[in-house]
Amino acid sequence: MIKVRVPATSANMGPGFDTLGIAFNLYNIFEFSEIENGVEFEGFKEEFSNKDNIVYKSMMICFNKCNYIPRGLKIKLVEENIPMSRGLGSSSTCIVAGLLGANYIMGNILSLEDLFKIGVEIEGHPDNIAPAFFGGMVVSVIEEKDVIYNKIDVKEGINFVAIIPDFELSTSLARKVLPTEVAFKDAVYNISRASLMISAFSNGRYELLKYACRDSLHEKYRSPLIKNYNLVYNKCISSGALSCFLSGAGPTIMAIIKNDHEEIVGNIKKFLKDEHINWNVKELSIDNVGAKSYKGGTNEREFFNCRQKSFA
Template sequence: MKIKVSVPATSANVGSGFDALGLAVTLYNTVTFEESDKLDISSADGTRIPRNESNLVYRSARVLFDRVGKKMPPLKIVQTNPIPMARGLGSSSACIIAGLLGANRMLGEILNTQELLTLATGIEGHPDNVAPALLGGLTSSVFEDGQVYSVKRDVDQSLCFAAVVPDYKLLTEAARAALPAQVPHKDAVYNLSRAALVPAAFCEGRHDLLAIATEDRLHQPYRLPLMPGAKEVFALAKDCGAKAVYVSGAGSTVMAVAERADAEAFYAGLQQGLEGLEGLDGCEAFTLLRLDADNVGATVE
């Protein structure tokens, strides 16, 4: 029996919701699983991935088998990975969710969605990517005492997204190392008040709130200096009509949000402007991904 899992890319933090908010978008990693006589891991699209037991898809599947006390059989795993790695679009979360869902299907859906989410968060360390990867939409999540509390809302389909992906990686570890150990109380309040507006802005048609809801003082000011060209991309996206612009996850991708009615002009202006930014501050090229919100989440066939 062949099992196929598709998992969407995710954009965490959404500006103000550091380590709490995330949303799923229409870019998908797919993984197929089959029982085999030996471990066989390969990439269908040529992406360089570990082909041994250190592979994150394999390790995540193994976690579930161990969790329920079952022996994991040798597997043939084939990955297709269009989600860019180490760019702030949830590539690791996609691998984790794929591994868990593949294993769960092999075991007859032995764990429910809440149990899968808790297991995924334990592997990843935070829920802001794994929650939307599993559930779709916009998720608000808390991880406390080994338990995940998460609420999912459907994102307004009249919004469209542009992921501006530079040609350099920004590892989550480096991005987190740039953050201060403490922040002023006023900065915490600044973010809390704005994060409270995010569901209305993205899910309830309050597009007038998109810009202010995604403002941030907790992480972006410290990470932007690590992202050559990002400030210029912020300015360009706003000039092209973006309603909101923020650092996706830990970076290096910048996510811009626009109204679908303006999508054609928005994408065209952004593409043209990005060509003028190539070579800026050591960034040789930008890739523009035209995306929508995914309100379904990961699927298993």
């Protein structure tokens, strides 16, 4: 038996469409074991307790690549803390956990890099998969069939505030509203802002984020799908947030604040209550480790405090 903990992630980060992602200290936890026969699901909603479950499908892709046939599988969702279809990488946690669980069952025959590549194949783009595996802020690109990534050393001094709506937004719908072509000026706009954002995170010049987080490729097309988006976004900025961006495909809005400006969180919560906007607010910090796992019988403290080495 093995447990796997995978962090929530936020992709795009404003101008970094399908390229930038970051991991947070909010987790889904799964448990895997090979049983004598059949497939058992525990802890999942009934609609996901079948072979269409993305965790199971990810495991089978991994098994098939290695020509491994499991006797049977038990897949348990131990903790679900990341809401689905909110732009916080819930599906990526399922993919990453499934791959790590399958690899353990096969005897850890694949490296973390191998699993990462399979994960990108399944997801189709690396912006959530990369920080889910490796933690921190990650820049990733696909060059032909290769996935190239690099972690950014983020300077201390900031926290993130996820303002999570009480409704889902499907990724497929959020993709459909995007244009098939963009103006040259919009491409230049995003390249310059993404470059500025990475430099600001690297050297701690967080006052630049008010310029760096701006986007011309996806947010202006997706924000109309989110009721009260402009109202909440503007309140975050007027309350003192350094900047805001649409988390992944949405609908979550992610605000960046200085870590000594806790009153901003209270102001946002009060505003939502006063306006009868039933959104959840979570203050998050960066998870710099990524997915962790531990075997049955191992001290659970090791699971939460140490990087699992058997997959490195």
